[in-house]
Amino acid sequence: MDDINVFQQFLKDVKHLKDLELQHVHNKRCSQNKGSTINKAKRRRPRFNPLEEMNEIEFRKKYRYTKENMRRIIEIVRDDLEVDYYAPMKRNQVPIDLQILSAIRFFGGTEHPELSAMAHGVSLHTMAKITRRVAAVLSSKASSYIRMPATLSEKERMMRSFQSLSNMPQVIGALVQTTVRLQLDSSRVQASRSCYSGTESPAPIEELVHLQVVADAEHKIRDLDIRLSEELDLSTAPELFSLSRIKERFEQNEFRGRILLGNDSLSCSPCLFTPVQYPKTKAEDLYNHAHAITFAPAIKCLNVWMRRFGILGSELLGTFGSAKQTITALAVLHNMAMEWNDPSIDADSCLSVYKPNFLGYAHGTSTIEEQRNRNEFIKSHFSNN
Numbered sequence: 001m002d003d004i005n006v007f008q009q010f011l012k013d014v015k016h017l018k019d020l021e022l023q024h025v026h027n028k029r030c031s032q033n034k035g036s037t038i039n040k041a042k043r044r045r046p047r048f049n050p051l052e053e054m055n056e057i058e059f060r061k062k063y064r065y066t067k068e069n070m071r072r073i074i075e076i077v078r079d080d081l082e083v084d085y086y087a088p089m090k091r092n093q094v095p096i097d098l099q100i101l102s103a104i105r106f107f108g109g110t111e112h113p114e115l116s117a118m119a120h121g122v123s124l125h126t127m128a129k130i131t132r133r134v135a136a137v138l139s140s141k142a143s144s145y146i147r148m149p150a151t152l153s154e155k156e157r158m159m160r161s162f163q164s165l166s167n168m169p170q171v172i173g174a175l176v177q178t179t180v181r182l183q184l185d186s187s188r189v190q191a192s193r194s195c196y197s198g199t200e201s202p203a204p205i206e207e208l209v210h211l212q213v214v215a216d217a218e219h220k221i222r223d224l225d226i227r228l229s230e231e232l233d234l235s236t237a238p239e240l241f242s243l244s245r246i247k248e249r250f251e252q253n254e255f256r257g258r259i260l261l262g263n264d265s266l267s268c269s270p271c272l273f274t275p276v277q278y279p280k281t282k283a284e285d286l287y288n289h290a291h292a293i294t295f296a297p298a299i300k301c302l303n304v305w306m307r308r309f310g311i312l313g314s315e316l317l318g319t320f321g322s323a324k325q326t327i328t329a330l331a332v333l334h335n336m337a338m339e340w341n342d343p344s345i346d347a348d349s350c351l352s353v354y355k356p357n358f359l360g361y362a363h364g365t366s367t368i369e370e371q372r373n374r375n376e377f378i379k380s381h382f383s384n385n
Contacts, residue, residue, distance in 0.1 A: 103134035109310020138329035174298035
């Protein structure tokens with residue numbers, strides 16, 4: 001009888017253990033399902049429409065444009081972004097309008113990139129993909145928004161706008177240069193240059209990207225040249241100009257009888273007039289004064305551009321190719337803002353004035369032969385004043 005009782009107790013214990021095991025499995029599944037729900041909730045970050053849910057002042061501060069002008073940009077870019085040539089973006093289900101808004105807010109550099117990503121309900125990794133995609137589309141429109149005047153009437157109109165500033169004739173553009181820092185993608189650099197070996201990750205490689213901008217009197221960018229520092233043997237302003245497409249176009253007489261203005265870091269040439277370094281006559285003083293006033297739009301153009309898009313004043317990340325696309329895209333966006341008279345930057349009095357970075361630039365030196373055209377110009381237009 002005792003043996004029977006023991007056996008029955010044993011069966012009860014086995015059943016109890018099985019019940020506990022089943023309960024544990026059930027609890028584990030519930031926990032996993034709950035965790036999965038939480039993870040999905042985390043992944044599905046809340047998204048909102050800034051154009052509808054932010055007031056005009058707050059929107060302009062974050063996105064660097066008025067709402068009306070932002071809608072214009074969205075209409076211009078939307079169709080190109082809808083072409084599915086970046087398959088990973090489709091899985092993230094980020095609306096096209098929100099992609100454009102998040103990219104431009106990121107370009108503005110008004111906050112940490114992670115905050116910009118969180119504000120639009122995307123991860124930092126997705127934000128990087130979005131910005132590259134938007135920059136690629138915008139840069140593809142450069143020929144429509146960044147161009148020197150082509151027709152005679154366009155050239156004459158641009159010269160008149162410069163001449164109205166200080167009565168300096170023949171000027172068709174003002175040229176200014178600066179640099180932007182670029183932190184190269186170390187993994188891609190390693191693959192392309194095969195310059196690293198070992199188990200540890202290579203340190204980030206920082207480069208300087210040299211920019212040359214030709215601006216008009218209305219502070220629009222008319223020509224843009226972008227080069228990596230390794231392309232320039234001496235890293236000087238005259239060397240950058242000598243390699244640029246705009247110099248080649250002047251040498252081919254595309255702008256016959258017209259000139260560019262540059263600062264004293266450049267060399268005077270038949271197509272590029274710089275200030276007289278040591279003026280000795282009244283005519284040279286008058287020329288320098290008119291030069292400074294007429295050249296000022298180039299400095300303001302660079303200033304407004306850099307202030308509107310704060311990432312240009314900090315550091316770009318990625319490859320030189322992606323950086324070039326981003327810089328070109330920002331020039332396109334700047335020209336859109338100038339064309340539409342967007343007031344958002346001027347309205348923000350808290351912004352500091354951007355100072356162009358001329359690291360490594362030497363003062364330009366020019367020969368007497370190169371200065372001959374400038375001397376004749378001064379004699380013709382400033383000697384009788």
